[in-house]
Amino acid sequence: MPPILEVDHLVKKYGDFEAVKGISFTVDEGEIFGLLGPNGAGKTQTISMLTGVIEPTSGTAKIGGYDIHTDMDEVKKINGLVPQDLALYPTLSARSNLNFFGRIYGLGGKELKERVADVLNVVALTERADQAVEKYSGGMKRRVNIAAGLVHQPRLLFLDEPTVGVDPQSRNQIFESVQQLNRERDMSIIYTSHYMEEVELLCNRVAIIDEGEIIALDTIKNLIAMLGGGVIQIGLTQVDETTLAELTALQGVQQASLAPQPTTLPAEDDQEALEPERKHDMVKIECEDSQQALVSLISYLNENDLNISSMEILEPNLESVFLHLTGKKLRE
């Protein structure tokens, strides 16, 4: 079966600033695909190009076999977009909102009525469908927001940060709805988030995106396997190449290296910071077995009388994968 989405070197520039830097990926029919990255990484820009909201600067994509440059009208019928904003009319009821968006997709009469009833059922809001949206809780609004993207039965649904500002109960409800749509209706879903737990729970494959580039793309299992048995980050004084080699040789350790340092220059009056030698180095220790590595590491540091300024043990997950790849946390 051909992929529902094929993205080929998609670029978006604003003057000299390149928001999306030639990304390429495919999404299979019936797949839940995650776009994971921090705010400003280029996830929304990518979705905007694929849904016809903005024009790409260069590159192209095919959705359901239709080119986004030449067949956008067909592409729009296949796509469903659930934007990050609550793109609803607050004074209208959920049913009126859904009726409106359904009509925009050319639905009417009995068919529209049935579709609206169906999506209200999917997001579990049938009972309160005739109440003004402004009277809903944040989670309920999010669910109506999702329903508005479903009313025309899209084949490919773009969910852009759909759980921002949502209470845990509604978040679970949204997860269930997403899984139900994928499982029972074979809907392909692109799910963007900066919450790695959500992506880990829902997605088959994940593209990790940062500063407009895809820096890793694989199944969650394979991505986490990159870290082996986890990562220990430790702040030490006076680390040199010999120390790093000795740390790498410890039992349970796969690789020891210096972690990237913040690039911000110190203030001129900060004499301490201006000294030529760094007081502390952050050492990243990739482990085969984090427990075993920790024991041997403590022993080594005691024997060599090295001072520890900080230490963090990162369990193998997408958050630590992102940290491992970029030196930054997802929510920075």
Added chain:
Amino acid sequence: MKAISVTRKDLQVFIRDRGAVFMLFLLPFAFILVLSVVGQGIEFGAESEDLLPLVVVNNDPQGEAAQDYLAALEDTHTIEIIEEEQGDVEKRLNDALLGQALFIPADFSADLDAGDQATLELRLHPQYDQAKVMVIERALVQASREFLMMQYLNQGLEQMREMQAANPGADETFSEERIRQQIETQQVMADERPLIVVEETTPAKPDEEELNLPTFGQHIVVGMAVLFVFLGAMNTAVSLFREKSLGSFRRLMAAPISKSALLFGKLLANFVLSTAQIVVILITGGFLIQFIGVEPLDITNDPLGLVVVSLVIALCATSLGIFIAALAKTEKQVSGLGSVLLFMAGLLAGSFVPLFMFPEGLDNIARVVPHYWANQAYYGLFFRGQTLLDIWQYIAMLLLFSLIFYGVGLWRFRYE
């Protein structure tokens, strides 16, 4: 059909917005009722201390009738006569340095003495303010009637004197009934066969019989209709801004609806609301205000003209909305700065105080705002007895404003 869906949705949103409903329908209603009651005692052109200057070229300076006519004109208490030389006046008129001048021909008194018709020439610059033209015309008609009445009475009395002289024994010649009959006969003659005719060079010349200066209440109906319909442009602008801030534009752009259909649907909703607003205001001014003792506006002069002018004004106000939305950066700018500017434009264009009461020169500045042309179009229909064909230039100006607003709006408007 998708554009109609947008229109339908916008109307649903509007109906649920109590503030907007109040602003669009109840506020102008309240303004009209309050201002027309407060201003009931005001009659334009009657007791004004600021007389309208009228340049007069009297080519019959020795003629008794010419002198009497000018005296009658001054007695209207609306005109200040400024006598000047023909050559200088002609030059200033040709150079567009003068808006109006009245020419009294050399044989004016001789013609009237002989019982022939005499013609006065009122030369008007095409761009001269129509409201001031109305004041001058009204004064000329009033002066002509008073002057001719005196002339006919004198003639009638002279005839009776001659009859008495011919029949000194007839007691009934000077009876009260006889005198009354003679006065009535002269009155009929004055109306049926006016001896003084005023010729204008103004293209849109109204019928003298239909000249009708508005009462303050009537003026306020027109002024508020124009002011509030253009204030409705803010609703258009705010509605466009809210679509952006809600993110619904983004969702709609991902749907199979073109930007032009989307914008058209939104503008159609506001066009419908503006039209409904005009209907409500005109019903108030043309019918309802009589129940509070205020003379209603006669809106029946040219129904086709009224419909066309109202639709064009609604179109212009709607286009102004997208223009404002395109230039403003925030919704606060629209509702704050926008309302102040639109109120000022209405004030400048004579929506509160009629233009003919403005100081000389200020009325020319008013031409830069569409409110001015809207006011002029309604004034033409309601108070100058003009029809659609007579006011085409005002409609053309409103359409031109609409085109500019819509063009700039489409060019500058950002959907995100």
